[in-house]
Amino acid sequence: MPDLTTEQLRPDGSLRHLLTLEGLSRAQLERLLERAQGFVRPLGVRPAMSQTLNGTTVANLFTEPSTRTRVSFELAAKRLGAAVVNLEMQLSSRVKGESMLDTVYTLQSMQVDAFVIRDAEAGVPQLVAAHVAPHVSVLSAGEAHLSHPTQGLLDALTIRQSKPRFGELTVAIVGDIRHSRVARSDWHALRTLGVTQLRLVAPPALMPDAGEFAGGARHTRLEDGLKNADVIVMLRIQKERMGEADLPDGKQYFGAWGLTRERLALARPDAIVMHPQPMNRGIEIASEVADGPQSVIRDQVRNGVAVRMAVLEEVLGGRR
Amino acid sequence: MPDLTTEQLRPDGSLRHLLTLEGLSRAQLERLLERAQGFVRPLGVRPAMSQTLNGTTVANLFTEPSTRTRVSFELAAKRLGAAVVNLEMQLSSRVKGESMLDTVYTLQSMQVDAFVIRDAEAGVPQLVAAHVAPHVSVLSAGEAHLSHPTQGLLDALTIRQSKPRFGELTVAIVGDIRHSRVARSDWHALRTLGVTQLRLVAPPALMPDAGEFAGGARHTRLEDGLKNADVIVMLRIQKERMGEADLPDGKQYFGAWGLTRERLALARPDAIVMHPQPMNRGIEIASEVADGPQSVIRDQVRNGVAVRMAVLEEVLGGRR
Amino acid sequence: MPDLTTEQLRPDGSLRHLLTLEGLSRAQLERLLERAQGFVRPLGVRPAMSQTLNGTTVANLFTEPSTRTRVSFELAAKRLGAAVVNLEMQLSSRVKGESMLDTVYTLQSMQVDAFVIRDAEAGVPQLVAAHVAPHVSVLSAGEAHLSHPTQGLLDALTIRQSKPRFGELTVAIVGDIRHSRVARSDWHALRTLGVTQLRLVAPPALMPDAGEFAGGARHTRLEDGLKNADVIVMLRIQKERMGEADLPDGKQYFGAWGLTRERLALARPDAIVMHPQPMNRGIEIASEVADGPQSVIRDQVRNGVAVRMAVLEEVLGGRR
Numbered sequence: 001m002p003d004l005t006t007e008q009l010r011p012d013g014s015l016r017h018l019l020t021l022e023g024l025s026r027a028q029l030e031r032l033l034e035r036a037q038g039f040v041r042p043l044g045v046r047p048a049m050s051q052t053l054n055g056t057t058v059a060n061l062f063t064e065p066s067t068r069t070r071v072s073f074e075l076a077a078k079r080l081g082a083a084v085v086n087l088e089m090q091l092s093s094r095v096k097g098e099s100m101l102d103t104v105y106t107l108q109s110m111q112v113d114a115f116v117i118r119d120a121e122a123g124v125p126q127l128v129a130a131h132v133a134p135h136v137s138v139l140s141a142g143e144a145h146l147s148h149p150t151q152g153l154l155d156a157l158t159i160r161q162s163k164p165r166f167g168e169l170t171v172a173i174v175g176d177i178r179h180s181r182v183a184r185s186d187w188h189a190l191r192t193l194g195v196t197q198l199r200l201v202a203p204p205a206l207m208p209d210a211g212e213f214a215g216g217a218r219h220t221r222l223e224d225g226l227k228n229a230d231v232i233v234m235l236r237i238q239k240e241r242m243g244e245a246d247l248p249d250g251k252q253y254f255g256a257w258g259l260t261r262e263r264l265a266l267a268r269p270d271a272i273v274m275h276p277q278p279m280n281r282g283i284e285i286a287s288e289v290a291d292g293p294q295s296v297i298r299d300q301v302r303n304g305v306a307v308r309m310a311v312l313e314e315v316l317g318g319r320r
Numbered sequence: 321m322p323d324l325t326t327e328q329l330r331p332d333g334s335l336r337h338l339l340t341l342e343g344l345s346r347a348q349l350e351r352l353l354e355r356a357q358g359f360v361r362p363l364g365v366r367p368a369m370s371q372t373l374n375g376t377t378v379a380n381l382f383t384e385p386s387t388r389t390r391v392s393f394e395l396a397a398k399r400l401g402a403a404v405v406n407l408e409m410q411l412s413s414r415v416k417g418e419s420m421l422d423t424v425y426t427l428q429s430m431q432v433d434a435f436v437i438r439d440a441e442a443g444v445p446q447l448v449a450a451h452v453a454p455h456v457s458v459l460s461a462g463e464a465h466l467s468h469p470t471q472g473l474l475d476a477l478t479i480r481q482s483k484p485r486f487g488e489l490t491v492a493i494v495g496d497i498r499h500s501r502v503a504r505s506d507w508h509a510l511r512t513l514g515v516t517q518l519r520l521v522a523p524p525a526l527m528p529d530a531g532e533f534a535g536g537a538r539h540t541r542l543e544d545g546l547k548n549a550d551v552i553v554m555l556r557i558q559k560e561r562m563g564e565a566d567l568p569d570g571k572q573y574f575g576a577w578g579l580t581r582e583r584l585a586l587a588r589p590d591a592i593v594m595h596p597q598p599m600n601r602g603i604e605i606a607s608e609v610a611d612g613p614q615s616v617i618r619d620q621v622r623n624g625v626a627v628r629m630a631v632l633e634e635v636l637g638g639r640r
Numbered sequence: 641m642p643d644l645t646t647e648q649l650r651p652d653g654s655l656r657h658l659l660t661l662e663g664l665s666r667a668q669l670e671r672l673l674e675r676a677q678g679f680v681r682p683l684g685v686r687p688a689m690s691q692t693l694n695g696t697t698v699a700n701l702f703t704e705p706s707t708r709t710r711v712s713f714e715l716a717a718k719r720l721g722a723a724v725v726n727l728e729m730q731l732s733s734r735v736k737g738e739s740m741l742d743t744v745y746t747l748q749s750m751q752v753d754a755f756v757i758r759d760a761e762a763g764v765p766q767l768v769a770a771h772v773a774p775h776v777s778v779l780s781a782g783e784a785h786l787s788h789p790t791q792g793l794l795d796a797l798t799i800r801q802s803k804p805r806f807g808e809l810t811v812a813i814v815g816d817i818r819h820s821r822v823a824r825s826d827w828h829a830l831r832t833l834g835v836t837q838l839r840l841v842a843p844p845a846l847m848p849d850a851g852e853f854a855g856g857a858r859h860t861r862l863e864d865g866l867k868n869a870d871v872i873v874m875l876r877i878q879k880e881r882m883g884e885a886d887l888p889d890g891k892q893y894f895g896a897w898g899l900t901r902e903r904l905a906l907a908r909p910d911a912i913v914m915h916p917q918p919m920n921r922g923i924e925i926a927s928e929v930a931d932g933p934q935s936v937i938r939d940q941v942r943n944g945v946a947v948r949m950a951v952l953e954e955v956l957g958g959r960r
Contacts, residue, residue: 044455046375047431055686057715068426071405075377075430078403083718085711102918106708109941110715111687135684278422301429364775366695367751388746391725395697395750398723598742621749 007129015314017129017138020147021188029192033157036310040161040303047079048309054081056113056316061103062141063089064120068277069141072301073116076308082316085112104128108136113316118142137315145179151276152185154307156193158300159231162272166190170197172225172267175235175257175284176206177213182276186233187213201225203257205246206237222257229267234259234275237284250283259285264294272296327449335634337449337458340467341508349512353477356630360481360623367399368629374401376433376636381423382461383409384440388597389461392621393436396628402636405432417447424448428456433636438462457635459628465499471596472505474627476513478620479551482592486510490517492545492587495555495577495604496526497533502596506553507533521545523577525566526557542577549587554579554595557604570603579605584614592616647769655954657769657778660787661828669832673797676950680801680943687719688949694721696753696956701743702781703729704760708917709781712941713756716948722956725752737767744768748776753956758782777955785819791916792825794947796833798940799871802912806830810837812865812907815875815897815924816846817853822916826873827853841865843897845886846877862897869907874899874915877924890923899925904934912936 008017008024015028039048058077060070070086077084089103104115115132117125118141129138142148163169171190177183177200190198200207200216207218219225226232237257241247248256264273273285273295281287290297328337328344335348359368378397380390390406397404409423424435435452437445438461449458462468483489491510497503497520510518520527520536527538539545546552557577561567568576584593593605593615601607610617648657648664655668679688698717700710710726717724729743744755755772757765758781769778782788803809811830817823817840830838840847840856847858859865866872877897881887888896904913913925913935921927930937 041431043429043431043453047377049375055689057687059711067407067409068423071379071407071427072430074405075403083715085714087707087711089707098921099918103708105938106917106941107711109683109938110712110945111681111683111942133683277426278419281418298425298429301426302431305430361751363749363751363773367697369695387727387729388743391699391727391747392750394725395723597746598739601738618745618749621746622751625750 007126014318015311017125018149018311018315019125019129019138019140019143021149021152021185021192022147024188024192026192026194029153029156029189032153032307032310032314033160035314036153036157036303036306037161039306039309043302048306049079051081052313052317053077057083057085057111058114058116058312059107059112060084060086060116060141061089061100062087062118063100063124064118066118066142068301069118072304073139073141073308076305077312079305080309080312082113082312100124100128101131104132108133113137114139114312116141120144122146139311139315142181145181146184147188148181148185148276150304150307150311151182152189153311154300154303155182155186155233155274155276156189157303157307158274158296159190159272161299161303162296163230166194167196169195169230170199170228171195171231171233172199172201172229173233173235174201174222174225174259176237176241177202177235178206178208179238179241180235183208183233183235184212187216199225199229203247205244206241222259222263223266226263226266230271232259232264232267232271232273234273234285236276236278237280239280239283254283254286258283259289261286261288261292264289270294274300276300327446334638335631337445338469338631338635339445339449339458339460339463341469341472341505341512342467344508344512346512346514349473349476349509352473352627352630352634353480355634356473356477356623356626357481359626359629363622368626369399371401372633372637373397377403377405377431378434378436378632379427379432380404380406380436380461381409381420382407382438383420383444384438386438386462388621389438392624393459393461393628396625397632399625400629400632402433402632417444420444420448421451424452428453433457434459434632436461440464442466459631459635462501465501466504467508468501468505468596470624470627470631471502472509473631474620474624475502475506475553475594475596476509477623477627478594478616479510479592481619481623482616483550486514487516489515489550490519490548491515491551491553492519492521492539492549493553493555494521494542494545494579496557496561497522497555498526498528499558499561500555503528503553503555504532507536519545519549523567526561542579542583543586546583546586550591552579552584552587552591552593554593554605556596556598557600559600559603574603578603579609581606581608581612584609590614594620596620647766654958655951657765658789658951658955659765659769659778659780659783661789661792661825661832662787664832666832666834669793669796669829672793672947672950672954673800675954676793676797676943676946677801679946679949683942688946689719691721692953692957693717696721697723697725697751698754698756698952699747699752700724700726700756700781701729701740702727702758703740703764704758706758706782708941709758712944713779713781713948716945717952719945720949720952722753722952737764740764740768741771744772748773753777754779754952756781760784762786779951779955782821785821786824787828788821788825788916790944790947790951791822792829793951794940794943795822795826795873795914795916796829797943797947798914798936799830799912801939801943802936803870806834807836809835809870810839810868811835811871811873812839812841812869813873813875814841814862814865814899816877816881817842817875818846818848819878819881820875823848823873823875824852827856839865839869843887845884846881862899862903863906866903866906869911872899872904872907872911872913874913874925876916876918877920879920879923894923898923899929901926901928901932904929910934914940916940
């Protein structure tokens with residue numbers, strides 16, 4: 001595996017690709033968050049728009065369906081004036097790398113400037129980034145269980161909007177951490193931005209291996225993990241996982257691991273509740289919490305467009 | 321079921337949602353038709369375009385495929401300067417309401433201003449309209465067998481272009497009225513606009529229940545229903561319905577219920593023929609009639625874009 | 641079959657449809673290539689853009705999937721300022737003609753100005769062209785095994801960029817010529833542009849009938865066909881065809897018919913290698929050749945957008 005820390009930066013230190021948040025500096029993350037904050041508008045007013053990327057073309061290459069993330073990138077690009085093409089590719093693993101590369105070469109020759117790539121398996125965004133022309137950028141929109149960097153950024157931005165003093169925060173990441181790209185990107189972002197009190201809260205079967213998330217406090221009872229937390233990041237649990245070894249299913253899971261109003265009361269009174277969506281209401285989170293006054297879940301979505309605008313402008317804006 | 325008559329209007333009486341034509345006043349319908357007429361252009365000239373909706377975003381949420389209606393809304397929105405995103409959702413009934421709402425909340429947080437919703441079951445547009453933020457609009461693009469309000473408007477506009485004196489018209493709605501959202505929306509529009517001679521012309525199996533379409537003259541022989549009509553609205557018959565109890569299939573249906581040139585001659589000489597499409601040529605309508613001099617079927621399509629522009633401008637245009 | 645030579649031209653001799661290159665004059669082809677060349681930009685600079693087609697609408701109607709060609713036409717249209725709608729239609733043969741025509745009439749009534757049509761069977765683009773209104777244009781994006789006119793043009797443009805003296809060139813078309821629309825359109829373009837030394841290089845099972853490609857030198861050994869060639873046009877072989885009568889499969893095919901570096905050395909030292917894509921690497925072409933210094937495969941893709949811009953501007957640009 002190549003050293004991605006270096007690879008996604010240009011020689012002058014600016015961001016060329018966004019494949020992972022791992023290795024980006026605090027200053028780089030803060031710069032992106034600052035830029036993104038400038039694109040945030042209240043609900044119901046005209047969205048931030050510009051023509052900064054007029055003349056550029058962005059291709060969404062999704063090999064697993066994710067309408068929300070695709071639309072978020074699509075609107076981010078369009079609101080900066082870029083042209084957008086969407087490609088949904090169903091590729092078998094056997095031919096994926098080669099077919100993906102030939103498709104990317106083809107689109108690059110059509111003057112596509114940035115590829116937004118989502119894939120359920122590891123390695124494809126890096127593979128593409130390693131092969132595109134020097135002026136072309138690759139943005140991961142979710143890679144296997146490994147990373148989802150724009151989600152990490154938008155989560156950091158959402159926290160920062162109400163709790164900007166990262167060093168003082170206690171953040172609890174709750175649920176299927178083991179299989180979660182969101183958890184990993186949140187972890188990278190929040191660590192770098194100065195959060196020291198990071199808790200991993202999960203049943204043993206969903207806890208990551210000991211070698212990962214080094215320094216995080218591990219809790220296998222939800223109540224312990226929530227106590228006095230400032231930020232609660234709930235993760236989606238795949239229903240297929242429930243009923244597996246050591247994991248209760250359906251209502252039983254909710255009984256032990258669902259975020260209810262009662263449990264939320266264990267956290268600080270001003271704690272915020274986050275979820276990357278889509279939610280399993282009544283399984284990992286109660287609807288009254290998801291829609292309640294402490295929820296910032298819709299802010300996350302709004303911030304997602306802003307973060308993607310910031311990243312697109314950062315990687316493409318310098319060129320024209 | 322809430323009172324939709326009130327719900328789709330803003331406190332100042334202006335249109336916020338368009339879920340049904342039922343309950344809209346004659347003045348409101350005429351205002352929409354007038355506005356739509358302003359967007360009509362002859363075939364082959366530059367279409368009406370403006371930047372009125374620049375900065376707004378329209379999402380097409382279709383859970384049953386309907387390329388034509390989707391493209392009509394898409395072009396209407398784009399020609400007013402709006403950004404458009406298309407989402408095709410295949411949702412099981414069990415999760416539809418909840419998933420639809422979470423998707424709508426998500427898109428709303430991405431600054432989507434209007435949702436165009438098509439669904440084969442009843443209630444989804446209303447459900448969404450009841451939950452979106454106050455600045456967001458919902459437009460039904462077809463709801464179960466219940467309503468298809470923009471189709472009702474475009475049919476009214478089409479009639480008005482050649483026969484503006486609604487009070488003097490005899491309109492025959494022919495075919496599968498029982499299962500037709502088009503028939504219901506046409507009924508609402510035409511009744512409100514002053515048509516008094518409305519005929520329901522259908523075999524008994526396709527005739528609506530007695531409680532519906534109150535005041536319409538019912539004819540179970542096509543020839544009776546066509547006699548001296550000014551306007552003939554043919555409906556599509558679902559092929560799956562043919563062969564059912566009391567309903568002849570295929571050629572037999574055409575023999576008894578197909579609109580042929582001979583039968584058309586029973587209507588007034590200047591009668592116009594309409595069809596919401598897609599047509600089953602040779603089943604409910606003969607090709608020579610569909611493509612003949614009395615057909616205004618293509619005008620309906622042209623007017624459809626104009627009506628959708630008018631509705632979009634009406635619900636969104638005041639905001640910016 | 642009507643006389644397409646006449647049909648795709650307007651009375652003033654200008655191009656109205658592009659259904660085939662057969663019958664277009666050398667002057668017409670050169671004019672299109674010249675116009676296309678004006679849209680070519682080096683990789684990494686801002687693509688050629690204009691508002692020439694602002695106010696026009698282009699519909700992509702694809703009945704067989706072809707993401708690359710669809711995106712190429714889509715970007716070409718958008719970069720000229722046109723609105724684009726994409727329709728993927730899965731139609732059975734039985735209803736295709738009728739359904740396609742009704743869809744086309746519908747879109748035409750929505751002020752669609754040009755239809756880009758791709759279909760696996762013969763005759764659909766002609767059928768549509770014969771029925772649209774006089775101001776509407778039809779562009780074939782690939783018709784059965786018969787023609788793919790924009791591919792023929794982009795191949796001619798690619799050759800012209802490095803080897804403009806067509807009369808002196810030896811061009812070898814290699815592979816599954818029998819089933820190839822690319823080969824037929826290349827043949828028409830290159831013949832008209834003055835190439836006299838055209839070789840058909842294929843195993844007997846993939847060689848076209850004797851009545852086609854009249855005047856082409858036929859070679860059933862790859863080495864013979866490559867000798868001293870200036871231009872090598874490799875064709876894609878459908879994997880389903882391999883293993884059929886008289887045709888080796890997989891590696892055996894590559895052994896006899898794959899373009900390797902060693903075989904390429906039989907051609908002139910400055911010979912160029914082309915392929916319409918998608919490629920079967922390791923079957924009809926070695927990766928080191930596809931990606932090697934003599935390959936102009938990516939130039940073909942770049943030129944494809946330029947050619948489609950030229951054609952769209954040619955057929956639509958005069959109107960507004």
